[in-house]
Amino acid sequence: MTTRALLSAGEAGAALETLAAGARSELLLCLPRLAPDSPLVLPDLRERGLATWGDLLALLSRRGLSLRILVAEPDPLLTAQAHRAAWRRASGLADVLQGSAQLVIAPHGHVARGPRGALLRRRLRPAMTALRAEDTARLTPVQRALVQGGSNPRPAEIHQGFALADGADAIIGGPDLGTDTPSAISLQVSDPDFCGALRGHFADCWAEALKCGATLATPANALTCPTRPQSRDDLRLLRTLSRPTRGFAPRTLANDAEPALARLFGNARRRILIRTGALRHDGLAQALTAAAQPPDLQLILLLPPEPQGTWDDARAAALQGAALSRLQNAHGDRLALVADPQAEGMLCLVDGTTVIGSHALTRLACRWNSEAAALVRDESLAERLLAHLGTGLSGDLDRAATWAEQRPALPLTEGRPRRSLLPDDLF
Template sequence: MTTQALLSASEAASALERLAATAKGELLLCLPRLSPTTALVTPDLRDGGLETWADLLALLSRRGLDLRILIADTDPLLSSDRHRAAWTHASGFADVLQGEAQLLCAAHGQRATGLRAHFLRRHLAPALTTLRAEDTTRLTPVQRTVLTTGPIPRPADIPQSFAVADGTRAVIGGPDLGTKVPNLLALAIEDADFCGALRGQFADTWTDARNSAAPSLAAHATPINCATRPQSRDDLRLLRTLSRPQKGVGPRPLADDVEGALTRLFAAARRRVLIRTAAFRHDGLAQALAGAATSDGPEVMLLLPPTTTGTWDDDHAAAQQAAILRQLQAAYGARLTILSDPTADGSATLCQIDDVTLLGSATLTRRACRWNTEAAVLARDPDLTEAIYAHVSNTFGGGDRLDVPAANPGRSRLPDDLF
């Protein structure tokens, strides 16, 4: 078993390229923002005439590798730019794949229904008006359908970001994995138990994508043979969030490992807690962390984006987070440091509690911990934890303090789980 911290975009890019290029029989990719035009960085691959990820995956598909690519789609109105990027990336890869390679571009299957869905549609009305004014040739097939049907709210996403080769090796991180954004964090793992469990998570996500009638942009999408599913161990554990569609606003949760694991870890924290995430709006996790603020409790550092954007109601989401930060300030006082980190948005969520590291796609929100499709790794490894802590502290420790706004009702008629 080996677990390596990838502390930059270049390190993560090299690890992903090596993982793909050395796959023997199977390669599974769930990288929401990987573009076919992303330039390769590995000298051996470039010397061999490969310049982009499209070139690399085209070569692997010609070799007959069992290659599956799942590109996560998003709400075509609420996240229009990411939705169009998903379709552009999927089309770019589909143009070059050969043989039996399979590719799906799919959103989470939940479609909000009921009275609360009416309020969601009202929130999407301005975006629909903007879409109607655009040149229809620029729209995706999904967006053109929305012009006819009207908004169909999609309250859950698939932010999980990882690649698995041969069920024994993996790279896992946040939605920015596979991009060149600064301050990217990820982990490279060689472990049959963990990677086998992660392969099972991909198989479940692939099945859900096929059942959602998502279009296949390469060969016909077939099931993944997953007869046996290894269980990850306590010292290197896969944490996943998985849900299935049902009537109502939100889907039916099937796995919520991140919420349970962090609740227990926060409650038991004694020395230090470091959190870097795009959002901290989960009241239950905040309560668990506040409860650890005893006289011998930990010091806490939070790294958060300076503003709240891209939610169903940014004002309400910002008010939710501000209330949680005030709760933690009251509990910890001078032992709490809150720093502004503009690069945290879209990055992997990192939680370090004493000697334990949790890293993955799920932000600290109810939506991410209960509704989305997410994957994270929990490593009980003091050396790994210390190395990542030193890197993050040196990189962000001197940043600007994040001001916590005064109390603001920030009321919304939407359910809190959306945020």
């Protein structure tokens, strides 16, 4: 097992380019925000006349490499601009691919049905009205179909970010992996068991995408995966996967992150640091509340100040506020609530264990979405990540007071979540 923390967009970019350029037989990409015009950073690639990721992928596809790219399609109404941006990136990538390279852009396949599905459709009416008022030439094929046939609310999404070469080397992080986001943190892994499990997860996601997505390059086919190694206790793949079914919610097939995190929190003795896009999972909030029992345990939470892009931002804020209030009552001055506007995905440091990947700590991410994360038991890795996150702080980084006194505080939303027909799993 070899793991290496990638602490900046520059480090992650160089590692992704090295991984891709060095692939011998197969390259699997699930990088939601990778653009064909993203500039390359490695000097040796630029010296060969390759300036962008489009140039690199064109070269790899000419070599006959087995190349599959899965592009996540954001909701065409709830996040219309992000949806169009994803289609622009996917179309640009497809334009440069040659040979038998395959690219699919797809949403999560589940469509909400029943009374709650009808409620979501009503919430989308203003967005649908705005969409119909736009010039159809600016719309994606998905949006044009919605204008003609009506909305199909999809409560889950593909939210993961990883790259995998030859079934043996991987880079895993959040959905911002492969972009120039300054605060992006990811993990490089060389391990056949972990990468074999990750390849199986990609094969499952790819199979679902073929059912509901659009193929923009050569005709896409299934990825065969006859064997799926089991990752070890000191290096585990934590995945979330669900499939379409009848009714409002998809059927959860894998929700590794939720029980793994609950166990980690329950066994923590020194410090829990969490940097994530949201903390609205009541079960995990309860596990963090129970973790207050060891008298010296410190809890440090780095979260964005406000929720964005949910089905009901006010309710999402109230759910998170209720969870944080419980934690504040349980941990008192052993809790630091830090505002981090760029927090996305998940980074958990629980004593000497690290969990890094795409999940936010929400029911949606842990039960419905397509998500992937790595759990690594390595004291030196956890300490390096802690030191990086605490850059500029003076004092003991294991102490919540160090963070509370020297970093901006996270504002708390008052009040209880209002009652709604929409389940908490949607948030």
